[in-house]
Amino acid sequence: MKKQKGAFSAIYSALILLFLYAPMGVMVWFSFNASNSTATFAGFSLRWYGALLENPDAQNALRNTLVLALLAASVSVALGTAAALGIDRLRKHWVRALLLHITNLPLMNPEIVTGISMMLLFVFGAKLLHLDSPLGFGSLLIAHITFCLPYVILSVLPKLRQTDPHLAEAAQDLGCSRMQAFFKVVLPAISTGVVSAFLMAFTISLDDFVISNFTNGPSFQTLPLYIYSMTKKRVKPDMYALSSLIFVAIFVLLLLSNWAQARAEKRATKKEG
Amino acid sequence: MNQPKKRERINDATPALNAPYLLWSLLFIVAPLAMVAVYAFLGQNNTFSLDVFRSLFATADGRRMWGKVFGDSLLYALAATVICLGLAFPLAHFMAAGRARAQRTMMMLIMVPMWMNFLICTYSWRTILETHGVINSFLSWLRLPGLKLLNTPGAVVLGMVYNYLPFMILPVYSVMSKLNPSLVEAAQDLGANRRAVLFRVTVPLSLPGVVSGIIMVFVPSVSTFYISQKLGGKGSLIGDAIEAQFMVPDYGKGAALSLILMAIILVCMMAMRRFSDGEEGSFIA
Numbered sequence: 087m088k089k090q091k092g093a094f095s096a097i098y099s100a101l102i103l104l105f106l107y108a109p110m111g112v113m114v115w116f117s118f119n120a121s122n123s124t125a126t127f128a129g130f131s132l133r134w135y136g137a138l139l140e141n142p143d144a145q146n147a148l149r150n151t152l153v154l155a156l157l158a159a160s161v162s163v164a165l166g167t168a169a170a171l172g173i174d175r176l177r178k179h180w181v182r183a184l185l186l187h188i189t190n191l192p193l194m195n196p197e198i199v200t201g202i203s204m205m206l207l208f209v210f211g212a213k214l215l216h217l218d219s220p221l222g223f224g225s226l227l228i229a230h231i232t233f234c235l236p237y238v239i240l241s242v243l244p245k246l247r248q249t250d251p252h253l254a255e256a257a258q259d260l261g262c263s264r265m266q267a268f269f270k271v272v273l274p275a276i277s278t279g280v281v282s283a284f285l286m287a288f289t290i291s292l293d294d295f296v297i298s299n300f301t302n303g304p305s306f307q308t309l310p311l312y313i314y315s316m317t318k319k320r321v322k323p324d325m326y327a328l329s330s331l332i333f334v335a336i337f338v339l340l341l342l343s344n345w346a347q348a349r350a351e352k353r354a355t356k357k358e359g
Numbered sequence: 360m361n362q363p364k365k366r367e368r369i370n371d372a373t374p375a376l377n378a379p380y381l382l383w384s385l386l387f388i389v390a391p392l393a394m395v396a397v398y399a400f401l402g403q404n405n406t407f408s409l410d411v412f413r414s415l416f417a418t419a420d421g422r423r424m425w426g427k428v429f430g431d432s433l434l435y436a437l438a439a440t441v442i443c444l445g446l447a448f449p450l451a452h453f454m455a456a457g458r459a460r461a462q463r464t465m466m467m468l469i470m471v472p473m474w475m476n477f478l479i480c481t482y483s484w485r486t487i488l489e490t491h492g493v494i495n496s497f498l499s500w501l502r503l504p505g506l507k508l509l510n511t512p513g514a515v516v517l518g519m520v521y522n523y524l525p526f527m528i529l530p531v532y533s534v535m536s537k538l539n540p541s542l543v544e545a546a547q548d549l550g551a552n553r554r555a556v557l558f559r560v561t562v563p564l565s566l567p568g569v570v571s572g573i574i575m576v577f578v579p580s581v582s583t584f585y586i587s588q589k590l591g592g593k594g595s596l597i598g599d600a601i602e603a604q605f606m607v608p609d610y611g612k613g614a615a616l617s618l619i620l621m622a623i624i625l626v627c628m629m630a631m632r633r634f635s636d637g638e639e640g641s642f643i644a
Contacts, residue, residue: 095453099465102450106472106524109483112493116486124486169380176377185377188384191392194574196582196624198598199617202605203391206398206614232387235380295478295585300605310476317482317589329479336474344467348460 110333117326124321134327144328147312151292154223154308158230159287165231166238166287167280171272173239174246189236197233201300204229208301221303229301230294234287241286245279246272395621398614411611432597433623435512436581439519443527443576444569446520451532451568452561462536466529473525481518481589488514488590510592518586523579527572534568535561570631578624 117135121128138144169185176182192200205221212220249272257267273280295310302311316325402408416422454465472480487493488508495505508514538561546560584598594602597620604613 095449095456098449099453102446102524103468105521106469108487109480109521110472110475112483112486113479125489125491165380165383168376172373172376172380175373185381185384188388191388194578194624194628195392196578196598196620198582198584198601199395199621200391202601202613202617203395204387205605206394206610207387207391209610210394228387232383235383289474293474293476295476310478313476313478314585317478321482325479326483329476333471333475337471340467340471340474344463348463 113326114330114333117323117330119323122322124323124326134323135331137324138327138331141324143307144309144312144324147307147309150306151309154226154230155288155291157227158234158291159284161227162231162234162238162287163280163284166235166283167242167276169235170239170242170246171268174243189239191236192233193236197296198300200233201229201297204232204297205300219303219305221301223303223306225301225303226298226306226308229297230291233294233297234291237286237290238283241283242276242279245276249275395614395617398610399618401611411615415612415615428595428597428600429619429623431512431595432581435516435519435587435596436577438516439523439580440527440573440577442516442520443524444573446524447527447531447572448565448569450528451535451565454532455535455538466532469525469528477522478585481522481586484514484518484521484590485509488517509590512591514590515587515596518590519576519580519583522586523576526575526579530571530575531565531568534565538564574628574631577627581624582620 116124116127118130118132119127120131120133173182173185176185195203204225208220208225212218253275254267254271257271258264262270293310295314298308298311299314302308307315313325313328316322399411400407400409402410414421415425454462457465485492489495490505490507490509492509494508498505542560542564543556546556551559582598582601583596584594584602587596587599588594593599597616601613601616601620604610604616
């Protein structure tokens, strides 16, 4: 009886995974297509990977995406950690509730609404300040910082709640300045939250399409926007080759982190035992 | 005797910490939303007016068209949400019952697709569903007649389910994995059969995860514009309409449609909130 149930759950899980990975399989398969179709397979070739190496637009978009994600994640982590500290210490209940409600807004709103609302603000702001083109790298960076902030705050705040506030006070009593107390006591205690906030902000920024679509200008293109412009026409397998490379990179990264986690846990249990 | 100098304590709230974020959020979260309302209600000579809404719904044709757009969007999103829940609940249940190592591996395998670019994944479904695509090639190899799969409502719902299924699995699983197993044992000891345990213990206790999963699938589904364009032929959902207005650009109409979309989502959320405690931060738990 028990064995039967185990087999059923294994088959069910496998089917769900098959569904989740079907497009990836197709993508990798057709990236090796010898012809320029993404519908019929004409034979094995590496030509589309070669084409990628000679595609300055794609490489430029990749570089732009990484620069933007790095900047957006850094600024939002700094701003968001400070905000979390501030919110954590607020004694006035209603101010705190208000700030948290505002923080939740971008999470509740559909992305398209966040995107168009920021676009309207930039257009209106440009009219007010008599600027020519409001949309570009600057507006994109502001938008990315803004939608990363809630994730940063909501991942740092719980860590702050778990730390004992008296520790920082003790550090101050022992002669630390406020800054020293923060960097020597508070920051180490919340470091896991800060690191995961950075990673989350980085990956969300990396992958964002909807909000970027409304807040970017013609001067600065990110990878998702580049892929979007490519999928407007008939896609050639070079897009599949690019995505296959990204897929492999993500898979290896997650595999490594999974393995590291498993090892750390094993070591921890050994120590206890 | 000297009074000890009053030092700033580290645990005191200071304006310096809160001011930057308060300013940022007012400027880039609150003000943009206010702009949406301003553009939606802006009349000819910069006065408040309902002209934009009137132009959308004045004629019978307009009412019929927008009724269909909003109705389809709600229907597709609802279908996708129900299917996601139906697929995710058993999976989360099985995952939570598995060994720690298997659980971690499954989590990783479910997260990989979330990190992939959703545009290219959605586009790949075209390769699978096309007239001469993967499924139809397989059918013709079996000497079965081909099916029209692409550019159908079913394909759009499939695209939504595909893209947002992980957002249902993760919150449901995260609640279920923290369920106290002795509660299930207690119910069994008290004479509950498997069905009773499932419906009277497991399901009610995993409701918070289910609620946040429903919100996380429904909101992006009801507002999508890429999936419907690529898998449904031409986009005919509310997200497509908003995008089209902003590409024209007709900011007034686009803002008005966005406002209606927000109102619909707000009503749905308030209905859902009655089921959950609405804990802060439950969205990314």
